[in-house]
Amino acid sequence: MSAPEPAQIPILISVQEADFDVSAEIDALTRGRADVGAVACFVGLVRDVTKAAEGAPVMAMTLEHYPGMTEKSLEAIAREAARRWPLLGVRIVHRVGRLAPADRIVLAAAASAHRGAAFEAAEFLMDYLKTRAPFWKKEETPDGARWVDARESDEHAAARWER
Template sequence: MKGVFTEVRVQAGDFDLGAEVARLRAGDPRIGAVVSFVGTVRDMNDGDQVAELELEHYPGMTERSLEDIVEQARARWPLYGALVVHRIGPMKPQEQIVLVAASAAHRGEAFAACEFIMDYLKTDAPFWKKEQTPSGARWVDARSSDDTAKAKWAAG
């Protein structure tokens, strides 16, 4: 019987969604559902044009934080796999920033785990975002909507 596939990567380069999902599935016949989320750079934020988004992180701490989030998801749902790929460095609008994917026997567990991982990633992972706008560079503040999304998981 196959084990559970778990991988967390922080990298500057882009990722291939199809190849990443194929690795997550890796011929595992138990998998009945794979759910993935890809976050991309928007060209507008808070009413301003965004020419570039730069992500910084704390090496080592960031990976441990992401691994902990994945472990929390695995403790809640019977997953066969979980994958997080998060980019750092400068990115232009429409470029991929993050991939979160989960596999399970059924779609409900895969959807829930994928959403949980993303909600916790947005609030708990040590990343810092800086946008380049027409009026100069600015750091992106945390959003209360991200805290609200995370809070829904506290009940169960």
């Protein structure tokens, strides 16, 4: 039996205000799938200190996005990952709205038969999400609110996957 076409693998994208349950998301990706040998799962969290805030504590953060384009771009990133690695499923959850330090922001999970593809694909998903998906962060600090600047290091991280 040949590997499933990338277009046929389960790709599930959510953009939501609500928190997510990491364990439940992994379960959903692997339930009844004895062919999945590896799930690599990245979880991004809100930190209370950022470079943009120059050491001032971040009290909260608001994530804005472009409804419609966001979902399409995340789907395209997941499909590109499935084209590059032999994946058996991709799950991306990104939260929007107001979040507090230590809150979960994003989950990117890739399922595959083996760990190599799962690890690489999860990293690719995050590198492309950070540079291509239309989300913007605004931080609240004691000195006021400010929009987070895009980081050149994120562009460099994404550029290494170009080919």
